[in-house]
Amino acid sequence: MPNLWKRVSFALTAMVVGSLLTAVAITQPEGLRTAAVAQNTNSQPGRNQTPIVNAQNLVHAQSLSDAFHNVAQALRPCVVSISTKQLVRDPRVNRISPQFRYEFGPREQNGMGSGVIVRSDGYILTNNHVIEGADSLTVELSDGRTVAGTVVGADPQTDIAVVKIDVPNLRAAPFGNSDLTRVGDWVLAIGSPFGLDQTVTAGIISGKNRVQSIIADGNGFEDFLQTDAAINPGNSGGPLVNLHGELIGINTAILSQSGASAGIGFAIPVSMAQPVLQSIIETGEVHRGFLGAQVVDVTPALVDEFSLRVRSGAFVASVLSEQSADRAGLKKGDVVTRIDGRLCNGGTQLRNYVASRRPGSTIQMEVNRGGQNKRLSVRLTERTAEAMARFRGDENDFGSELVPVTPENQRKYGYRGLQSGLIVTSVENGSLADQADLEAGDVIESVGGLNVRSTEQLGELLLEAKRIGQPMRMIVRRGRERLILLIR
Numbered sequence: 001m002p003n004l005w006k007r008v009s010f011a012l013t014a015m016v017v018g019s020l021l022t023a024v025a026i027t028q029p030e031g032l033r034t035a036a037v038a039q040n041t042n043s044q045p046g047r048n049q050t051p052i053v054n055a056q057n058l059v060h061a062q063s064l065s066d067a068f069h070n071v072a073q074a075l076r077p078c079v080v081s082i083s084t085k086q087l088v089r090d091p092r093v094n095r096i097s098p099q100f101r102y103e104f105g106p107r108e109q110n111g112m113g114s115g116v117i118v119r120s121d122g123y124i125l126t127n128n129h130v131i132e133g134a135d136s137l138t139v140e141l142s143d144g145r146t147v148a149g150t151v152v153g154a155d156p157q158t159d160i161a162v163v164k165i166d167v168p169n170l171r172a173a174p175f176g177n178s179d180l181t182r183v184g185d186w187v188l189a190i191g192s193p194f195g196l197d198q199t200v201t202a203g204i205i206s207g208k209n210r211v212q213s214i215i216a217d218g219n220g221f222e223d224f225l226q227t228d229a230a231i232n233p234g235n236s237g238g239p240l241v242n243l244h245g246e247l248i249g250i251n252t253a254i255l256s257q258s259g260a261s262a263g264i265g266f267a268i269p270v271s272m273a274q275p276v277l278q279s280i281i282e283t284g285e286v287h288r289g290f291l292g293a294q295v296v297d298v299t300p301a302l303v304d305e306f307s308l309r310v311r312s313g314a315f316v317a318s319v320l321s322e323q324s325a326d327r328a329g330l331k332k333g334d335v336v337t338r339i340d341g342r343l344c345n346g347g348t349q350l351r352n353y354v355a356s357r358r359p360g361s362t363i364q365m366e367v368n369r370g371g372q373n374k375r376l377s378v379r380l381t382e383r384t385a386e387a388m389a390r391f392r393g394d395e396n397d398f399g400s401e402l403v404p405v406t407p408e409n410q411r412k413y414g415y416r417g418l419q420s421g422l423i424v425t426s427v428e429n430g431s432l433a434d435q436a437d438l439e440a441g442d443v444i445e446s447v448g449g450l451n452v453r454s455t456e457q458l459g460e461l462l463l464e465a466k467r468i469g470q471p472m473r474m475i476v477r478r479g480r481e482r483l484i485l486l487i488r
Helices: 018-025 030-039 055-078 270-283 300-306 324-328 347-356 385-397 407-412 455-468
Strands: 008-010 079-088 091-093 101-103 107-119 123-127 136-140 146-155 160-164 186-191 199-210 224-227 239-242 247-255 265-269 293-297 314-319 335-339 362-369 372-379 400-404 422-427 443-447 472-478 481-487
Touching: 055 079, 055 107, 055 186, 055 199, 055 239, 079 123, 079 186, 107 247, 123 247, 123 270, 146 270, 160 270, 186 247, 224 247, 247 270, 265 270, 270 347, 293 347, 293 455, 314 324, 314 347, 314 455, 324 372, 335 347, 400 455, 443 455
Parallel strands: none
Antiparallel strands: 008 247, 079 107, 079 136, 091 101, 107 123, 123 160, 136 146, 146 160, 186 199, 186 239, 199 224, 224 265, 239 247, 247 265, 293 314, 314 335, 335 362, 362 372, 400 422, 422 443, 443 472, 472 481
16 A cells, blocks of 8 residues: 555545444344343242333434445445456666666566446446556456456546446446535445455544545545545445435545554545546546636635635635636635635635536636625636646746656656655746755755645745745755755
8 A cells, every 4th residue: 555644545445333333233133132131030020021122212223224224235236346457577777787677577466446336338436546557457246247347547636537347237326415415424335345345334424625635646636525434455446325325425545554444534525526437438538627826725824914804715826817717807815705606615625626627617706805795707728737837837936847756757856765745847047946046856845844745735835935924944855965945
């Protein structure tokens, strides 16, 4: 498993409420209750005896048990196990002639995950990290049949992938509305933890709108449902369903020090997964909407600094000229309070929502500007590498091209073993980056004591430095040295 932030481990999410299920189990064998009563029979004849367990008190627990059973029976045919094989070659450098490499015989890596059938003609939704790098896929159905699977498309930025099998008339899981899911709602997870296929566990939604910076090295789109599911290896890609038997999430990751369940699991909500699924099925890839504005969460500090009249929403930190936001009249300092009629809780929610819309689509925004409410209609363009590069160049006039650290690009600049950070690929003369003495090839590791994982995160930290009007410390790696530079 990847060693992620706080050892967030990818695994299929499963939910366990052992104490409740143990209590429910007491109600099943009638003989057990009778025996228990017999053991407590008073020696005096004619005395009425009281059972240890009063059946009247178990009515609600038994109803919940029945609901669990019905959902599990209905959804099991929709859940599959996914086995992957990958042939890995280990290149070894020839010490005499380093430009040549030896390739020893390939070795096989096997993986295991879960998936959920979402269309009767064989389309399966799972995690990208389940199928990433696989040379072949085998899908096992609930009835024991195994068939070959093919990857239709994958989206690392949401950790969603779509697999297709050529089997007709399959049972597909119905989609629910993850936006309406409440903290405290009961949910079930079905998957193959540790290879134990068709395992059903239960728990509750323990949080919503969680961002953990674990998808795509912190550059992905995250809006996790949090659950007390016992998420373990093999559960990834499996369904999280409500008591109506509706799919509300794709089990994805856990927060754990050991790699096994610690009671905090994360699932991708279907509100994020569905647009990706549809785009991949229709085009084989994902096309996202682009707003052309940097947005951050409204915080008490921002409320005080800019005398905002609202205390929640997405604060517009900057607007890129001649892009969607600018054309629609969105201004720096605005606070977006609603999007398409829904409450907007912060910048992350707005960013995810825009990215889930198709290019060319129009969204309606309610904006608070100096205490006055305005309605704007924004027609989105497409989020492309070119658009993002221009946006990064405009962010806070930092004046540097930056790319997140990957295993490939760090070797290009002479590094190895880096887990996070931003590599500086160029610096503009006279820019903020130049004034901070950054050079091409530097790696920005942290700013203000926080590890940096994305350009958007850096933009927020630079905005904070500007807000407080004080230099902010930046830890930079330059070759084998670590430097402390100041952003002023």
